[in-house]
Amino acid sequence: MALPAPELLQDDGRLLDAYSATVADAVDRIGPAVCRIERIADGHPAGHGSGFVISPDGLIVTNFHVVGNARAVRVALPDGASTEGRVLGRDPDTDIALVRADGHFADIAPLGDSKRLRRGQIAIAIGNPLGFEWTVTTGVVSALGRSMRASTGRLIDDVIQTDAALNPGNSGGPLVSSASEVIGVNTAVIRGAQGIAFAVASNTASFVIAEIIRFGRVRRAFIGVSADTAALPRRAALLSQVTSRTAVRLRSIEADAPAAKAGLKEGDIVSAIDGHAIGGVDDLVRMLTAERIDRETMFTVVGRSGIRQVTVRPSSRP
Structure with missing residues (x-):
């Protein structure tokens, strides 16, 4: 069997280096804004997931199923700092919740425009799965415009399907583009189905955030x-x-x-x-x-x- 020409190997190496650099840059940009969310019930931890900071004054996006009906959460950051947070609002119909954490935050994760997504583009999932500290998985956007049923029975529209590996602890963490923008909120993985996971599109999250900030809930x-x-x-x-x-x-x-x-x-x-x-x-x-x-x-x-x-x-x- 003929071996690849040296110049082809060099081209592959350059492509891999470019891919690695793209992912690493996105992680360096967004990773410090990703936090661990611990739900507090009766003064004790009652579950955990991921979230990400979207404003310097401590607004954090996560999943509704991460915070549940808790009023208070504990927020742990990658640098080891920990602070208290209160749940400002939640929308079970889209599985999105908004938390306000105490303190000033220098690192934030900007929300991008999910309407600009294309199938096949790089998708980077950052989160805190199963307590294994902060982890990164990569894949591509597999499909756009999916619908997924929320716990309330209502359909969440405009859901992103990705093959970036997710674990339950990734819930609430960001799905990030190669442009270092949050394109979705990781929310679900199909158990037993390899390479199928879902994220609520960033535009849906933006709508929910705006409604909660203005009205304390999502009006329908x-x-x-x-x-x-x-x-x-x-x-x-x-x-x-x-x-x-x-x-x-x-x-x-x-x-x-x-x-x-x-x-x-x-x-x-x-x-x-x-x-x-x-x-x-x-x-x-x-x-x-x-x-x-x-x-x-x-x-x-x-x-x-x-x-x-x-x-x-x-x-x-x-």
Whole structure:
């Protein structure tokens, strides 16, 4: 078997050196901002994960499932320093939480724009898995725009799939690009499936952070219904001007809720909202964002008497 030419080996060496330098530079830039988060319950540690500092005044991003319902956490930094932190807010629907730690922090991890990501680009996961101090794993962005179900049952949209190896202790740590920007918050690994892990996109995290800082929670629209997915007859789909074969059937309506006030009835089938097809309950949940709070929203409804348009004004979800 012929051996590679010396010049090819030199080229490979230069490429490896460039890759190593890129990863090392990103780790040097972001690593000092990555911290260990210990959940405190009844004065004792009750679990741990990772997080990262995003502002000099001690704002730290982590996962909701890392902090749970705890009010206080202990924050340990790579330099060995330890400080107390309080949970400012949490959003179980996206598995994001925001912590304020005491002190001034010189090292921060800037959030990048996850919309600029491309499949195949370098992904670097930094965290504190299983108590083995701070570790680094690398891989690539495997897929974009995935959906993953949160503990609340709501779908987290725009999730990044990566093959950078993760362990449970990596939860809440940053997924970093070669440009030394945080592109996601590591949140889940599929047990038993080698090389499949997920991170909440940085743009989603930015939205949640802004909502928590401004309102103390993430606002979402509420109409007061329970529903399930139902088949949509072809004629009803044509009249609704949608191509979906399924829609949402309203199973119950809460009294005095926006849906009831608008005249929606049990058994109504919602095929579209503001002209966008609603193929299932997940679509309904996804459409009820904060932007629709107190805003007239048009529901296309299939009932016994045919197709009708119902104007609903969603309120803020309790």
